[in-house]
Structure formats: C-alpha cells, structure tokens
Amino acid sequence: MTTTNTTADAAASLQTKLLGLDQFMTGQLEQWKGVGAAVAVVHKDQVIWSKGYGYRDLEAGLEVTPDTLFAIGSSTKSFTAAAAAQLVDEGLLDWDTPVKTYLPDFQMYDPVATERLTIRDMLCHRSGLPRHEMVWYNSPRSREELLLSLRYLEPNRDFRSKWQYQNLMYMAAGYLIGHLKGTSWEQVVQERLLNPLGMNSSLFSVKEMQQLSNYAKPYMDHEGVHTQIPFRTIDAIGPAGCINSCLTDMTAWLQFQLQQGVWKENSLISKEQMAEMHIPQMASDSPFHSKELPVSTYGLGWMIEPYRGHAMIHHGGAIDGFASQVAFLPDEQIGIVVLSNTNGSVIPYTTAFYIMDCLLGMEPVDWTSTFLGLMGQVELTEEEKPKPEASPSVQPLDCPVSVYTGTYNHPGYGEILVHETDEGLQMRLNNLDMPLQYKGSHSFSVTLSHFGWSLDCTFEVNEGLPAASVCVPFVLEPKARPILFTRLQD
Structure with a gap:
C-alpha cells in the first residue's frame, strides 16, 4: 500500500469520527446564540x-x-x-x-x-x-x-x-x-x-x-x-x-x-x-x-x-x-x-x-456546562437566584458641571474630553463616549460598554476651582496604578 493511500485511509477513518459534528454545531449555535x-x-x-x-x-x-x-x-x-x-x-x-x-x-x-x-x-x-x-x-x-x-x-x-x-x-x-x-x-x-x-x-x-x-x-x-x-x-x-x-x-x-x-x-x-x-x-x-x-x-x-x-x-x-x-x-x-x-x-x-x-x-467533556459555570450562567433554582436590588439613585453634583468639564491629557493615552450632553456628563477617549454617573466626593462611575467595564474615576478638585486632573483605572491588572490625566489649559 502506498503512503498516499495510507494517509487517505487515516483521514477517512478520522472523518467517520466526526459524524456527530453537524448536530453538535446546530446545538452550539442555539445554546450560545x-x-x-x-x-x-x-x-x-x-x-x-x-x-x-x-x-x-x-x-x-x-x-x-x-x-x-x-x-x-x-x-x-x-x-x-x-x-x-x-x-x-x-x-x-x-x-x-x-x-x-x-x-x-x-x-x-x-x-x-x-x-x-x-x-x-x-x-x-x-x-x-x-x-x-x-x-x-x-x-x-x-x-x-x-x-x-x-x-x-x-x-x-x-x-x-x-x-x-x-x-x-x-x-x-x-x-x-x-x-x-x-x-x-x-x-x-x-x-x-x-x-x-x-x-x-x-x-x-x-x-x-x-x-x-x-x-x-x-x-x-x-x-x-x-x-x-x-x-x-x-x-x-x-x-x-x-x-x-x-x-x-x-x-x-x-x-x-x-x-x-x-x-x-x-x-x-x-x-x-x-x-x-x-x-x-x-x-x-x-x-x-x-x-x-x-x-x-x-x-x-x-x-x-x-x-x-x-x-x-x-x-x-x-x-x-x-x-x-x-x-x-x-x-x-x-x-x-x-x-x-x-x-x-x-x-x-x-x-x-x-x-x-x-x-x-x-x-467528550461537557464543555458547555463548564463554560456556563465560568461565565456564571449555571441554571439556578428560584431559591438560589439573587433577589433584585434597588437601582442606585443618581446623586446631584456637589459643584457646577464646569468644574469637571474640559480636556485632560496623559502622554501615553492621549486626551480625554469631559463634556456635558443631553444624557448627562460623558467622558470621550479615542472618539468613544463613556457615560459618567456621580457617586459623591468628586467620584464618578464610568461605563465602558465596549469592554463591559464599569470603573470609578476621581477628579482632583480644590475649593471649587476647575478640576486639576482626573484619575481613571483603565488598567485592571493587579498592582497597576490608575491613569492620571492632567487638565489642559484653555
């Protein structure tokens, strides 16, 4: 028997082991949307x-x-x-x-x-x-x-x-x-x-x-x-x-x-x-x-x-x-x-x-269940399901919006624009707008929907003057310091 025939026979043998793959894929597309x-x-x-x-x-x-x-x-x-x-x-x-x-x-x-x-x-x-x-x-x-x-x-x-x-x-x-x-x-x-x-x-x-x-x-x-x-x-x-x-x-x-x-x-x-x-x-x-x-x-x-x-x-x-x-x-x-x-x-x-x-x-390992567990999507009983929490109330600002609005810069990250919109304050970086929700003490929650992150950022404010800087923990790894953006003068 030639090497070519041997290789083809081995491939055919392996192919028969995948006869359930079509059904598996149909199930996976349905399971994971x-x-x-x-x-x-x-x-x-x-x-x-x-x-x-x-x-x-x-x-x-x-x-x-x-x-x-x-x-x-x-x-x-x-x-x-x-x-x-x-x-x-x-x-x-x-x-x-x-x-x-x-x-x-x-x-x-x-x-x-x-x-x-x-x-x-x-x-x-x-x-x-x-x-x-x-x-x-x-x-x-x-x-x-x-x-x-x-x-x-x-x-x-x-x-x-x-x-x-x-x-x-x-x-x-x-x-x-x-x-x-x-x-x-x-x-x-x-x-x-x-x-x-x-x-x-x-x-x-x-x-x-x-x-x-x-x-x-x-x-x-x-x-x-x-x-x-x-x-x-x-x-x-x-x-x-x-x-x-x-x-x-x-x-x-x-x-x-x-x-x-x-x-x-x-x-x-x-x-x-x-x-x-x-x-x-x-x-x-x-x-x-x-x-x-x-x-x-x-x-x-x-x-x-x-x-x-x-x-x-x-x-x-x-x-x-x-x-x-x-x-x-x-x-x-x-x-x-x-x-x-x-x-x-x-x-x-x-x-x-x-x-x-x-x-x-x-x-076959049940990887579907494994991934559901890793993603926190395991089916829970009614008793195990967490009770819904009341939505946190939006706190009023402690100072004028103008204290926070402006352009801030970090030499590696570039410029952040904090600006007021019809939906409230937003932070813009790399042409991405990220909503800000006030938490008190010049701290805001910033939502990065494209990454699924919600982070807390803090402005440095002295006696009602325009904020000198804003600190954003864009880097999520341990021991990484938040990124400090310094206000640019008008």
Missing part, C-alpha cells in the same frame, strides 16, 4: 472537514461557506511570530538581541526594559506592562505614534517576572519586522507567508474585506436579539490582530505548522525556528484551568497547553463581533480552525475541544 461559524479539520496534508454553519449575513439570509472571510483577531499573532522567525533565519534579527540595537530611539517607561527588551520578550508577553488596551482601542493614532507612547506607559510588574498579555508589544514587534525589511509588517507577511502558502483570500483590513462578496458581518447578542454591530478597524495595532481569513486559507496555515515550516517541499522557516515558536517560553494564565487543561504556557505567538494528556498548541482571537480558535495536536498531526461572527463567542473553544475528544477517541 451564535449567528454563524466555520469549522475545518486537517490531518497531515489532508483537509478532512471544511464546512460553514449558520449565517454570514443574517438579515440577507446568506449562509457561511468555507470561503467566507472572518476577522481572526489575535490568532494573527502567530503570523507575526512566524515573520520574525523568517528574519532570524535570514540573519537580520536575533531573538535575544535588545530591540534598541535595531531601533536606537526605542524607549520603554522602565529604563531596564528599554535597554534589555528583546523581540522574544515581546512575543511571549513578559515586558512587565499590563494590557493598557485603551491606549490603542479605537485610537486614530498611527503605528509609529503608538510606538512612541510606550515610553509613557507604566509597568505593574518587574521586567520578565510575569506573563501579561500585551497587544502593544505585538504592534511594536510588527513595526520592528517592517523596519528591518525596509517596508511594512503587512508587506512582509503578505510576500513571505500569505503568498507562498496560497492564502490568496486573506487580507489585513476590514475595510477591504467589506469590498468583497463573501464576508461575515459582526454580531452580538443584545438582550436575546442578534444585533449587527460596526466593524472595528485596528490597522495601527495590526500585528496583534488584524488579519481576516477563511477556512480555505487557514487550513493551509495549519498544515504549514504541522509540517514544521515546510510547504509543498519548500522550507519557508527552518525547523529550528519553528521549534522556538512551539516550545514554552513563559508560564501563563488560562481561563480554562481544569483537569483537562492543567498547565498553561506561552511560546512565541502560540499558547502551549496539554489537553487531556496530549500536546496542544493553539491561539484564540476576539475583536468586535468575531471570535476564532486555531489549534493543532503536533503528535497526532491534527489541526482545527473554528471561526465565528458573534461577539465574545465561546463556540470556537467548545467546538475545538469537542473535535479533539472525538478524534482522540475519548468521551
């Missing part, structure tokens, strides 16, 4: 499953297909790491040479990090910086301007002491990659990864995606109703999460990973550098910690965790209205990609884990 999803499975060089479920455009009744484009969010990070690995192979970059060697003007808040930070540190999230998401989210600033903002962003941990997910570090890594090639991160990834792999449908901008015919629209569940939401443009932070792709392209990406950097007998990345990306670099946190996923580590652009005793390498992604999961089991040569167009959906995870259980011949 999902609009659409796309699922593909590969074994070695064979695509054994590639199918769409639900709708890419609910209003028009257009169904998801294997060629439907989705935003893959942070699953983009593995592409940035791969582009860096190619530059290491080329001798233009070293994983452990300080970034300042390549970018002399590079500067972090921490002088030690300024001098010692490497691209390895950037790609495995050990810079010492907390997330600082509001620096870039919806920001009109360019990639270069965001890079300059790093020097003003305070760390909350010692350099290299703890894993903390950090999108701005991936932005900076992408900028460095483009700089070393005398072009942009986008062009490097396009010419050195997407084109050779035949990922011809993948692109970097949701604006460009919307000019095509087969793309998924973003949705969220709002009070039980599927609601279409705006696309989020994140071009400046692109190396952290801006790629849009489809099953047809992403199966090639998975096969490339399983073949350790080789595609159609051409080596695009050496096995040595592929191994650097696929081995643990830093112990990390995981929201899925359980007996099935007992240990979590991060490589370079990939999460590395054992799943029920089997080596698993994966990365999820989420951006407004989209969620993804790209995973592979290197020992079994199995790869899985799940794409969704529902905001914050867990379907990519429940589906990927279900497929692994089926293909590994294990009793």
